[in-house]
Amino acid sequence: MADSQTKCVTRLLSDAPTRKDAFSHASVADAIAELVTTEIGAKCIGLTGTWGSGKSSVVEILRHKLSELGHGNLDVFVFDAWAHQGDPLRRSFLEQLINRLSSIRWLKHPEYWEGKKEELARRTQVTSTTSQPQLTFLGGAFAITLLLLPLGY
Numbered sequence: 001m002a003d004s005q006t007k008c009v010t011r012l013l014s015d016a017p018t019r020k021d022a023f024s025h026a027s028v029a030d031a032i033a034e035l036v037t038t039e040i041g042a043k044c045i046g047l048t049g050t051w052g053s054g055k056s057s058v059v060e061i062l063r064h065k066l067s068e069l070g071h072g073n074l075d076v077f078v079f080d081a082w083a084h085q086g087d088p089l090r091r092s093f094l095e096q097l098i099n100r101l102s103s104i105r106w107l108k109h110p111e112y113w114e115g116k117k118e119e120l121a122r123r124t125q126v127t128s129t130t131s132q133p134q135l136t137f138l139g140g141a142f143a144i145t146l147l148l149l150p151l152g153y
Protein backbone atom coordinates (compact mmCIF):
# COMPACT_ATOMS: atom_id res chain seq x y z
CA MET A 1 0.00 0.00 0.00
CA ALA A 2 1.36 3.46 -0.93
CA ASP A 3 2.30 5.80 1.84
CA SER A 4 0.16 8.96 1.93
CA GLN A 5 3.37 10.96 2.37
CA THR A 6 4.91 9.70 -0.91
CA LYS A 7 5.20 12.53 -3.41
CA CYS A 8 4.70 12.15 -7.11
CA VAL A 9 7.60 13.73 -9.00
CA THR A 10 6.47 15.69 -12.04
CA ARG A 11 8.88 15.92 -14.93
CA LEU A 12 8.27 18.31 -17.81
CA LEU A 13 9.61 17.78 -21.29
CA SER A 14 11.62 20.68 -22.63
CA ASP A 15 10.46 22.42 -25.79
CA ALA A 16 13.93 23.85 -26.45
CA PRO A 17 15.73 22.78 -29.62
CA THR A 18 18.63 20.41 -29.13
CA ARG A 19 21.78 19.38 -30.93
CA LYS A 20 21.43 15.81 -29.66
CA ASP A 21 20.10 13.76 -32.53
CA ALA A 22 17.88 10.99 -31.25
CA PHE A 23 15.56 10.96 -34.27
CA SER A 24 17.91 11.27 -37.30
CA HIS A 25 17.35 15.00 -37.73
CA ALA A 26 21.03 15.33 -38.65
CA SER A 27 20.38 13.77 -42.05
CA VAL A 28 17.91 16.58 -42.85
CA ALA A 29 20.35 19.19 -41.54
CA ASP A 30 23.16 17.59 -43.60
CA ALA A 31 21.07 17.76 -46.78
CA ILE A 32 20.25 21.43 -46.18
CA ALA A 33 23.89 22.23 -45.36
CA GLU A 34 25.04 20.54 -48.57
CA LEU A 35 22.45 22.46 -50.58
CA VAL A 36 23.36 25.89 -49.23
CA THR A 37 27.12 25.31 -49.41
CA THR A 38 27.27 23.86 -52.93
CA GLU A 39 24.55 25.70 -54.84
CA ILE A 40 25.03 29.32 -55.94
CA GLY A 41 22.62 32.03 -54.82
CA ALA A 42 20.39 32.73 -51.87
CA LYS A 43 18.05 30.06 -50.55
CA CYS A 44 14.75 30.17 -48.77
CA ILE A 45 13.94 26.87 -47.12
CA GLY A 46 10.78 26.17 -45.19
CA LEU A 47 10.45 23.44 -42.60
CA THR A 48 6.93 22.39 -41.79
CA GLY A 49 5.66 19.79 -39.40
CA THR A 50 3.56 19.23 -36.35
CA TRP A 51 4.50 20.48 -32.91
CA GLY A 52 7.42 18.47 -31.56
CA SER A 53 8.41 16.97 -34.91
CA GLY A 54 11.95 18.39 -34.68
CA LYS A 55 11.92 21.49 -36.88
CA SER A 56 13.76 23.62 -34.33
CA SER A 57 16.23 20.82 -33.64
CA VAL A 58 17.00 20.52 -37.38
CA VAL A 59 17.68 24.26 -37.48
CA GLU A 60 19.90 24.10 -34.38
CA ILE A 61 21.87 21.16 -35.82
CA LEU A 62 22.18 23.04 -39.13
CA ARG A 63 23.48 26.20 -37.39
CA HIS A 64 26.06 24.16 -35.52
CA LYS A 65 27.12 22.27 -38.66
CA LEU A 66 27.56 25.47 -40.71
CA SER A 67 29.63 27.08 -37.95
CA GLU A 68 31.78 23.91 -37.72
CA LEU A 69 32.34 24.00 -41.48
CA GLY A 70 33.53 27.59 -41.16
CA HIS A 71 31.01 29.20 -43.48
CA GLY A 72 31.10 32.72 -42.06
CA ASN A 73 29.32 34.10 -45.11
CA LEU A 74 26.22 32.02 -44.35
CA ASP A 75 23.55 32.70 -41.76
CA VAL A 76 20.40 30.92 -40.69
CA PHE A 77 17.44 33.25 -40.24
CA VAL A 78 14.42 31.73 -38.53
CA PHE A 79 11.01 33.34 -38.72
CA ASP A 80 8.36 31.81 -36.50
CA ALA A 81 5.06 32.69 -38.17
CA TRP A 82 3.14 31.15 -35.28
CA ALA A 83 4.70 33.64 -32.86
CA HIS A 84 3.38 36.48 -35.04
CA GLN A 85 -0.12 35.14 -35.30
CA GLY A 86 -2.53 38.04 -35.68
CA ASP A 87 0.20 40.43 -36.90
CA PRO A 88 0.52 41.47 -40.54
CA LEU A 89 2.76 38.61 -41.67
CA ARG A 90 4.69 40.45 -44.40
CA ARG A 91 5.52 43.36 -42.10
CA SER A 92 6.54 41.08 -39.24
CA PHE A 93 8.77 38.99 -41.52
CA LEU A 94 10.52 42.02 -43.02
CA GLU A 95 11.03 43.67 -39.62
CA GLN A 96 12.56 40.48 -38.20
CA LEU A 97 14.76 40.05 -41.28
CA ILE A 98 16.02 43.65 -41.06
CA ASN A 99 16.72 43.16 -37.33
CA ARG A 100 18.67 39.96 -38.02
CA LEU A 101 20.71 41.41 -40.88
CA SER A 102 21.47 44.50 -38.77
CA SER A 103 22.57 42.40 -35.81
CA ILE A 104 25.12 40.48 -37.92
CA ARG A 105 26.20 43.72 -39.63
CA TRP A 106 25.24 42.65 -43.15
CA LEU A 107 23.37 45.87 -43.93
CA LYS A 108 24.98 49.03 -45.17
CA HIS A 109 23.44 52.25 -43.88
CA PRO A 110 21.49 50.83 -40.90
CA GLU A 111 19.73 54.19 -40.38
CA TYR A 112 18.15 53.80 -43.84
CA TRP A 113 16.78 50.37 -42.87
CA GLU A 114 15.45 51.70 -39.56
CA GLY A 115 13.49 54.22 -41.63
CA LYS A 116 12.19 51.38 -43.80
CA LYS A 117 11.02 49.55 -40.68
CA GLU A 118 9.15 52.69 -39.60
CA GLU A 119 7.49 52.82 -43.03
CA LEU A 120 6.52 49.16 -42.76
CA ALA A 121 4.95 49.81 -39.38
CA ARG A 122 3.09 52.75 -40.91
CA ARG A 123 4.49 55.03 -38.21
CA THR A 124 5.77 57.35 -40.89
CA GLN A 125 3.99 58.34 -44.02
CA VAL A 126 5.68 59.55 -47.16
CA THR A 127 3.72 62.12 -49.14
CA SER A 128 4.69 64.09 -52.17
CA THR A 129 2.96 67.20 -53.42
CA THR A 130 3.40 69.20 -56.56
CA SER A 131 2.22 72.72 -57.10
CA GLN A 132 1.82 74.71 -60.27
CA PRO A 133 1.60 78.49 -60.06
CA GLN A 134 -1.44 80.07 -61.68
CA LEU A 135 -1.73 83.70 -62.65
CA THR A 136 -4.77 85.52 -61.25
CA PHE A 137 -6.76 88.11 -63.22
CA LEU A 138 -5.23 90.95 -61.25
CA GLY A 139 -1.72 89.55 -61.75
CA GLY A 140 -2.31 89.23 -65.51
CA ALA A 141 -3.56 92.82 -65.77
CA PHE A 142 -0.52 94.05 -63.85
CA ALA A 143 1.85 92.10 -66.14
CA ILE A 144 0.22 93.54 -69.27
CA THR A 145 0.43 97.02 -67.79
CA LEU A 146 4.15 96.55 -67.11
CA LEU A 147 4.70 95.41 -70.68
CA LEU A 148 2.74 98.32 -72.21
CA LEU A 149 4.18 100.97 -69.88
CA PRO A 150 7.37 101.52 -71.98
CA LEU A 151 5.25 101.95 -75.13
CA GLY A 152 3.05 104.54 -73.49
CA TYR A 153 6.00 106.39 -72.06
